[in-house]
Amino acid sequence: MESSEKIVLLTGASGGIGKPLLEHLNGNVKVLIGSGRKNLNDFTKIKEDEKFNYMPMELNSKDNIKFLFSYIIEEYERLDVVINTVGGSLFSHPIEEFPLEEYDKIVDINLKTAFMLTKESLRYMKRNEGSGGNILHFVSSASKYISHNKAPYGIAKAGVEALIKYSAYEASKYNIRVNGISPTYVFTERHKREIQIAARNTNRSVEEIEEHIMKGQLLKRKLYPEDLFPLVDLLINTEVITGKIYDCTLGK
Numbered sequence: 001m002e003s004s005e006k007i008v009l010l011t012g013a014s015g016g017i018g019k020p021l022l023e024h025l026n027g028n029v030k031v032l033i034g035s036g037r038k039n040l041n042d043f044t045k046i047k048e049d050e051k052f053n054y055m056p057m058e059l060n061s062k063d064n065i066k067f068l069f070s071y072i073i074e075e076y077e078r079l080d081v082v083i084n085t086v087g088g089s090l091f092s093h094p095i096e097e098f099p100l101e102e103y104d105k106i107v108d109i110n111l112k113t114a115f116m117l118t119k120e121s122l123r124y125m126k127r128n129e130g131s132g133g134n135i136l137h138f139v140s141s142a143s144k145y146i147s148h149n150k151a152p153y154g155i156a157k158a159g160v161e162a163l164i165k166y167s168a169y170e171a172s173k174y175n176i177r178v179n180g181i182s183p184t185y186v187f188t189e190r191h192k193r194e195i196q197i198a199a200r201n202t203n204r205s206v207e208e209i210e211e212h213i214m215k216g217q218l219l220k221r222k223l224y225p226e227d228l229f230p231l232v233d234l235l236i237n238t239e240v241i242t243g244k245i246y247d248c249t250l251g252k
């Protein structure tokens, strides 16, 4: 099946990676459904039309996720691809001081949401006789490399890696492929702003902070959302790759 024939759901569409990805996919697939928490006009110039639908909602709720999927099936009759970019590290503390309410929020939005999205995807994609479907989750290098004060995030993303492997195993009988992209620090608009604030607060230059971020990478360059698109395109179209997580860590 060509990309141009696919019904595609992108979650986290209002995010630093999600927004440019939404703009990349828009017009290149049969129907694109984006979901984020913000209103569409607040983060992009793309307008809704017969090939693009936007659903603003919280995705930490089982009922919302069920509603989102049943709406898509009612409206478009099938779903071929789910790209999940919902997630984030949210809070930073050493484990000794990590409030459990914050731990729960991090695990919920990274792992439980990924689990619920996978569950609903399998439920509907298995109806796509023959063609199956493709599920792609965004993981993080924080699952393998220590990210200072971000233990719950690393733990949650390690869980998403396990989810990818288990769901690929179980979904193979329906010809559904499940894969992941695991980037190191991606320089999104939000991250650029955070670096500027950090520079002001710590009396360091933006360049110094950026160099520190890139320490340990073989390729001393910044990773931008657009750098990930060729891999996204591959993994939402592949009919032969499943259960794999691709490190995009510039050689780290």
Ligand SMILES: NC(=O)c1ccc[n+]([C@@H]2O[C@H](COP(=O)([O-])OP(=O)(O)OC[C@H]3O[C@@H](n4cnc5c(N)ncnc54)[C@H](OP(=O)(O)O)[C@@H]3O)[C@@H](O)[C@H]2O)c1
Binding pocket: 011, 012, 013, 014, 015, 016, 017, 018, 036, 037, 038, 057, 058, 059, 060, 084, 085, 086, 087, 088, 089, 109, 138, 139, 140, 141, 182, 183, 184, 185, 186, 187, 188, 190, 191
């Ligand atoms: N950027 C990086 O350096 C990096 C590195 C490795 C992995 N990742 C992973 O890549 C993915 C995308 O990262 P990003 O930088 O684009 O993050 P981001 O800018 O924080 O965007 C996250 C997206 O998830 C949405 N979201 C958060 N909580 C939600 C909830 N409860 N219900 C529904 N939507 C919710 C956000 O909505 P709002 O716009 O309303 O907040 C936003 O659309 C994440 O899974 C992240 O962990 C990112």
